[in-house]
Amino acid sequence: MNILEAIKVSLQMLLRNKMQSFLTMLGIVIGVMAVVIVMSIGASAQEFILSEVKTIGTDLIGVLPGKSDKNAPPSGVMGIVNTSLKYEDGEDILKKNYQNIDSLAMYVQGNSNIIFEDNSTNASFTGSTESYLVVEKAKIASGRFFTKEEEKNFSRVAVLGSNLAKELFGDQDPVNKRVKIKKLNFKVIGVFEEKGSSFVQDQDKSVIIPIKTAQKLLLGIDYISLMRIKLSNEAFISSTIEEIESSLRESHNINDPKDDDFTISSAAEALNSLRAITDALKFFLIAVSAISLIVGGFGIMNIMLATVEERVGEIGLRKALGAKNHQITLQFLIETVVITFLSGIIGIILGTVVSFIAYKVIIALGIKWFFMMPIPSIIVAALVSISIGLIFGIVPAQKASKLNPIEALHYE
Amino acid sequence: MLIQLKDLKKEYLNEEICTKVLHGISFNIEKGEFVSIMGPSGSGKSTLMHILGFLDKASSGDYFFEDENVSKLSDDKLAEKRAKKVGFIFQSFNLLSTLTVLENVTLPLVYSNASKEEKDKRGKYLLEQVGLSHRLNYNPNKLSGGEKQRVAIARALINNPEVIFADEPTGNLDSKSGFQVMNILQELNNKDNTIILVTHEKITAEYAKRIITIKDGLIVSDQKVVNRQIAKENSELVK
Numbered sequence: 001m002n003i004l005e006a007i008k009v010s011l012q013m014l015l016r017n018k019m020q021s022f023l024t025m026l027g028i029v030i031g032v033m034a035v036v037i038v039m040s041i042g043a044s045a046q047e048f049i050l051s052e053v054k055t056i057g058t059d060l061i062g063v064l065p066g067k068s069d070k071n072a073p074p075s076g077v078m079g080i081v082n083t084s085l086k087y088e089d090g091e092d093i094l095k096k097n098y099q100n101i102d103s104l105a106m107y108v109q110g111n112s113n114i115i116f117e118d119n120s121t122n123a124s125f126t127g128s129t130e131s132y133l134v135v136e137k138a139k140i141a142s143g144r145f146f147t148k149e150e151e152k153n154f155s156r157v158a159v160l161g162s163n164l165a166k167e168l169f170g171d172q173d174p175v176n177k178r179v180k181i182k183k184l185n186f187k188v189i190g191v192f193e194e195k196g197s198s199f200v201q202d203q204d205k206s207v208i209i210p211i212k213t214a215q216k217l218l219l220g221i222d223y224i225s226l227m228r229i230k231l232s233n234e235a236f237i238s239s240t241i242e243e244i245e246s247s248l249r250e251s252h253n254i255n256d257p258k259d260d261d262f263t264i265s266s267a268a269e270a271l272n273s274l275r276a277i278t279d280a281l282k283f284f285l286i287a288v289s290a291i292s293l294i295v296g297g298f299g300i301m302n303i304m305l306a307t308v309e310e311r312v313g314e315i316g317l318r319k320a321l322g323a324k325n326h327q328i329t330l331q332f333l334i335e336t337v338v339i340t341f342l343s344g345i346i347g348i349i350l351g352t353v354v355s356f357i358a359y360k361v362i363i364a365l366g367i368k369w370f371f372m373m374p375i376p377s378i379i380v381a382a383l384v385s386i387s388i389g390l391i392f393g394i395v396p397a398q399k400a401s402k403l404n405p406i407e408a409l410h411y412e
Numbered sequence: 413m414l415i416q417l418k419d420l421k422k423e424y425l426n427e428e429i430c431t432k433v434l435h436g437i438s439f440n441i442e443k444g445e446f447v448s449i450m451g452p453s454g455s456g457k458s459t460l461m462h463i464l465g466f467l468d469k470a471s472s473g474d475y476f477f478e479d480e481n482v483s484k485l486s487d488d489k490l491a492e493k494r495a496k497k498v499g500f501i502f503q504s505f506n507l508l509s510t511l512t513v514l515e516n517v518t519l520p521l522v523y524s525n526a527s528k529e530e531k532d533k534r535g536k537y538l539l540e541q542v543g544l545s546h547r548l549n550y551n552p553n554k555l556s557g558g559e560k561q562r563v564a565i566a567r568a569l570i571n572n573p574e575v576i577f578a579d580e581p582t583g584n585l586d587s588k589s590g591f592q593v594m595n596i597l598q599e600l601n602n603k604d605n606t607i608i609l610v611t612h613e614k615i616t617a618e619y620a621k622r623i624i625t626i627k628d629g630l631i632v633s634d635q636k637v638v639n640r641q642i643a644k645e646n647s648e649l650v651k
Contacts, residue, residue, distance in 0.1 A: 005522060016510045317506045320467060321520040322495020322571075324488045406467050409506060 003334070010335040014342075024303040025343040027296030028388065032347025032381050033354065034289035039377035040355035042282035047370045049278060053271050055196075057137065059234045061241060063089075063227035063248070064263040083223040084252070084261035087211065090129075090227050092251045093244060100231050100240045105135040107226040108214050114207060115180040116168040123164055124206045125181055127214025135230045138203060143175040143190030151210040154217065158186040162194040163204040181207065182218050196368065237266055296343075297388040304336050304396035308403075315400050316408020328401040336393025337386055344385025348378055413479060414574060414606060415441040415464065420473035420483075422459055422629075433459045435629040436473065441608070443574070446601040448609045448617035448637075451626035458579065460626065461610045465498050465577045466490040478574070495523050499568030503580035505560040507552035507567075514539065514548045517566045524571070531570075538566035542596060558589025565596055575606045582616055594619045595643035619643065 014021040066082030090106045108127040113120050130148045132138065146157050158179060165174045165188075174188045186209065195203045215221050231240055241264050248262050249255075308315070315328060323331075352373055362369040422434040433456045441447055451457040462468035463475065466482065469490075475483040482493065499520075507516045517539060518531040526534075539545050542562035552560055561581060568576050578597060582590030598619060601607050609620050617623045618641045625633040 009522070013510060313506065314508055314510075317508065318519070318522075319491065320465075320494060320500055320506075321567075322491050322523045324491040324523075326488075327523060406462050409502065 003330075006331050006334040007338060009331060010338040013335060014339065020303070020307075021339065024300060024339055025346065027299035028293065028340050028343035028385055029296075029347045029350065031289065031293035031296040032344045032385055033351040034292050035286060035381050035384075036348050036351025036377065037354050037358075038282070038285040038289050039381075040351065040371075040373050041358060042278070042285060043372035043374050043377075044355075044359065044370045046275070046278040046282065047372055048368070049274055050271060051368070051370075053267055053274060057135075057230070058266075058268045058271060059231045059237075060135065060267050061229045061231065061237065061244065062265045062267075063229070063244065064265065065223065065225065065261065066263060067260050082261070083221070085224050085227060086222065087215070087224055089248060089251055089262075090224070093229070093247045096243070096247055098240065098243045098247075100233055100236045100243075102230040102232040103131040103134045104227065104229045105129045105131045106211055106224045107228070108211060108219060108221065108224055109226075110214065110219050112182045112218065113180075114164070114168065116174075116177065119168045121164070121167050125158075125214065125218065126206055126208050127211035127218070128208055129211055131230075132208060135228050136203070138195065139193040140190045141193040142173065143188070145190055145208075146210050152212060154213045155210055156184060156186045156213060156217070157189045157210065159190040159192060159208045160188055161192050161202070161204040161206050161208075164207060165191045179207075181209070184217055234268070237268060241266065293384060293388060297340075297392040300336060300340060300388070301392035301395060304332065304393060305399065308332070308396050308400045311400075312403060312408045315403050316405045319403070319405035320409060325401040328403075329397045332397035332400045333390065333393045336396065337389035340385045340389030340392075341382070344382050347385070348381055351381075413440055413476070414443045414445075416474075416476040416479075417464075418474040418476075420460075420463065420470045420475060422456070422463065422468070423471050433629055434463075434470070437626075437629075437631060438473075439624060439631065439634060441606065443606055444601070444604045445622060446598070446607045446609070446620040448611060448620035448623045449626060450611055450614065450617040450623050452612055455626045456629040457610050457612075457626050461577055461579055461608065464575075464608065465500060466493040491523075495520065496571060497574045499571065499573035499576045501561065501564050501568050501576065501578040501581045503583040505552075505557075505564050505584070507560055507563055509551060509553045511552075512549045513544065513552055513555070513563050516552055516563055517570055519567060520571050534570060535566070538569050539563070541569075542566050556589070557585045558592055561585060561589065561593050562596065565593070565600075569600075575608055576600065578607065578609045580611055581609070582611075590616075591643050594641070598643055615641065 063085065064082075065085035087106060090104055093101070094104055106129050109124060111122065111124050114123050114125070130146060130151045133140070133145050140159070141162065143159070145159055146155065149155075150157055158181065160168070160174055168174065168179065169177065174191055177188050178185050179188055180186070192203060209218075211224065215224075229240070229244065231237060244264060245257075245260075249257075249260070252261060254260060318328060355373065356371060359369055359371040417438050417440075420434055420437040421432070423430050423432045437460060449457045449460060459468065463470050470483050473483065474481055477493070477497070482490070485493070508519065511519065514532065514535050517535040521531045536545065536548065539548060542565055544559060544562055544566070547555065547559065552563060555563065576597075581593050581597070585593065594616070597607055597609070601621075607620070609617065611617050618637050618639065620637060621640065622634070622636055624631060
């Protein structure tokens with residue numbers, strides 16, 4: 001009996017016991033489906049997070065006030081206000097004319113009601129520098145961005161995010177209109193193009209004003225909350241970080257790096273650690289869903305053992321008709337593998353469908369999701385389902401082949 | 413000489429209790445014979461048939477099949493003999509309900525290298541011979557007992573066996589169906605097939621040409637049938 005014949009016999013057996021075959025397969029179907037979904041959605045989530053980080057730019061270096069441990073979140077996250085970083089620090093770095101620094105933007109942030117005539121909405125405002133456009137890769141849809149002079153002269157000018165502009169002005173053109181931020185009048189000089197949301201910052205919903213104006217007139221502070229530096233060449237990121245470190249230490253009179261009152265981070269670095277985190281998470285989830293595969297495997301073994309009991313008569317007859325022990329072993333093993341392999345295929349299809357539906361739903365919710373179906377994971381899932389058949393099929397197959405044909409024939 | 417038994421003994425060792433079933437059986441069967449092995453239940457006739465049909469091995473003594481000593485063959489070699497040399501007809505038919513009638517008939521060929529066309533051709537021919545060509549794709553469960561046993565006969569013939577073993581072939585049949593089955597067996601014997609029939613009924617045994625009577629594991633008589641039963645009716649079932 002060749003393999004093809006055996007597969008055919010197995011398929012016939014499976015088709016003729018549809019309900020039983022279905023229940024037998026269910027465990028593996030669910031297991032493989034879980035693995036495929038986890039792999040697909042895991043890969044999508046990873047891609048989503050990484051792409052979000054990439055929108056900030058991997059050619060950017062961030063400087064945060066306050067010392068923070070590399071293995072802990074920045075102190076700002078814990079609600080601690082650090083005042084150690086000043087507007088002048090940024091100016092100092094720029095004055096040094098480091099070769100690899102393309103531009104440098106500084107930020108302060110706040111929240112306020114923004115009012116235009118009768119419309120009022122709560123939005124975040126960002127005080128930034130003229131270099132904001134370059135660093136954030138932002139584009140102006142109408143009007144213009146503020147100039148270096150306006151940045152330094154406490155000008156009360158504002159550039160609106162696209163959504164905010166729509167919310168406040170409806171169909172009107174906001175340019176040259178006046179809005180009130182914290183009861184102060186600002187002239188709208190421009191509107192950004194829509195950028196799409198990002199979990200780091202939503203430019204579409206905020207208003208950008210000159211940093212000095214924000215510090216002095218709206219917030220009453222003299223420090224900045226963030227500095228972002230755009231590099232002309234990503235390759236020299238670490239040497240540039242060193243240059244910035246030494247510049248800041250010089251202006252802050254720090255001799256020992258342990259006393260640093262600032263933290264430098266880069267998106268590239270963040271990207272690596274995020275990738276490590278999401279990888280770990282993915283493997284954890286795969287391990288969890290693999291448990292269901294093992295449970296499914298035992299389920300199959302159990303059913304196949306029961307099948308051997310049920311088919312004692314058939315096995316006896318086949319032996320009486322000339323089947324050798326190894327042929328019976330082979331038949332049962334192939335049957336188990338056919339069951340698990342088919343289950344694997346069904347699981348892969350269902351898993352793909354579920355992942356695709358999830359993708360559609362998430363897209364419908366307005367998130368920039370991806371549909372990822374990593375081919376290696378599909379191959380792995382198929383191979384795993386075959387291996388489960390082989391591993392959990394051995395015991396029932398051996399049991400079947402060892403049956404005594406005479407006893408088996410009189411079993412009925 | 414087709415079959416030659418020399419002092420065949422069989423004992424079963426079960427939980428240290430030794431049960432002797434055959435105490436030394438010797439006889440010869442020539443090609444083309446129709447022999448009944450008769451005896452009450454527990455006489456050892458089934459065990460003897462199992463050994464003759466390569467389903468079991470003797471504890472001692474020699475069994476020559478076509479002048480080859482097969483008493484010490486390995487399990488795989490015995491399986492090969494079963495596949496090529498013998499055909500079985502059982503009391504309880506032993507058809508697989510998961511297969512069609514035709515698939516049941518060609519089942520023994522699964523373990524040979526014949527192509528599907530050859531198998532189906534031969535299967536159809538044999539089913540025609542036993543008058544069941546209109547039942548090819550039926551589920552065996554839907555057949556009457558007599559039809560089932562005729563399917564089993566077709567299955568026993570599929571590999572052109574040297575010997576056909578029939579173990580109480582009429583035991584589960586009404587007398588008319590039993591008659592038909594015996595008729596087919598006699599016709600097969602007329603065409604030079606060797607048939608060994610195992611039964612406990614004298615009347616059934618007398619369809620054969622020779623009766624070997626066994627009691628308590630020993631041959632008590634071995635003689636020609638004088639008034640042979642002939643199942644001539646319904647002979648249109650067999651050509």
